[in-house]
Amino acid sequence: MGNLTSTFEELITEIAAINQAWKVSKELSPNLGNSLKDLKNRLQVRLLRKYAPERVYLELDTATESEEPLYSLRLRQPIGNCWNVEHLPVRVAQEMLSDEELKQLIKV
Numbered sequence: 001m002g003n004l005t006s007t008f009e010e011l012i013t014e015i016a017a018i019n020q021a022w023k024v025s026k027e028l029s030p031n032l033g034n035s036l037k038d039l040k041n042r043l044q045v046r047l048l049r050k051y052a053p054e055r056v057y058l059e060l061d062t063a064t065e066s067e068e069p070l071y072s073l074r075l076r077q078p079i080g081n082c083w084n085v086e087h088l089p090v091r092v093a094q095e096m097l098s099d100e101e102l103k104q105l106i107k108v
Contacts, residue, residue: 012085015043019086044088045096048105058105
């Protein structure tokens with residue numbers, strides 16, 4: 001999972017699977033949950049750096065209720081019925097991506 005040669009579609013599948021595992025495990029094992037959340041975030045950043053803005057971009061999600069602001073990773077073309085690749089907290093994006101990268105990734 002998360003190998004450096006994952007294709008676009010494989011990376012999206014990995015992110016979705018890890019996101020589901022994180023949601024299940026965060027209450028059972030907080031340490032495992034945190035590790036999975038961090039892995040998901042790192043894979044999302046890899047996806048953005050490798051495929052944005054041509055295939056994926058960030059859009060502020062104002063509809064999802066959350067304790068903190070979230071970006072939705074949006075696909076320019078759907079894969080199946082999927083138009084997004086989970087959420088990335090704005091705080092995490094600002095920590096992991098440069099200001100220049102964020103300018104290029106965020107759809108205004």
